[in-house]
Amino acid sequence: MSGIVGYRPYRVLLDTVGIPVFTFTSTRQLISVVWDAIEGHYKAYQAGILHGDAGVWNILIGPDGCGLMIDWDLANKLSDLAKSGQHKYRIGTGQFASAAMLMKPRTHRHVLAEDLESFLHVITWLALRFSKSDLAGDALEQRLYQLYGGRSWCQGNYDVGGDGRVSAMMQRPSFKNVFATPILNTLTDNLNDVFAVCYKATPRTGDLASSLVLFPVSSAFLEEKRQVRAARLA
16 A cells, blocks of 8 residues: 555564663763764664664663664665665654754655764753753753754654754754853764754854864873773773
């Protein structure tokens, strides 16, 4: 029948048990875990697979403290995506989908950039919900609703909506001095600069090429992370 998408049920058993990413105990752990998830996501991409559903519920903290990407049931081969041009139905979690996918779900192709923007929304949502910031009470609820709530509806097989996120991305949202932790302010602000270009907004500081680093964290933090990993493998 026309308009019906066929599915095949299957089960995947993992030998690693993790806990939800929103149980992080520090900003350092939050950034580290999401960093791990992005690295795993990119390794799959290099192998020709796009996860397609980067969201809060698909990132876990493993027993060793590393981040894990799970729920690969919406993943697609890059070769298949190249042939089909676009999905016959929306992939990904609408709450963390890119603004572009929400604006034009029928015509906008889900490529690597969509998943990377989803990681930005994951970090922002987690930071707003569980980290100290200048926002509280009604102001916090309003910001969360603007970016990750709002109206949504269905057009055929596609979920559309997210008016607040679309508007915010086009206007280049600022998180400067919002969070109590300076690195979260720098991280969210710089990442928004990177993705602002996708929505014809002008980055406010520096050249785009110099800001295309997903996590502008200090070299000391990265070196510490490498040392921790080396110790785990020793």
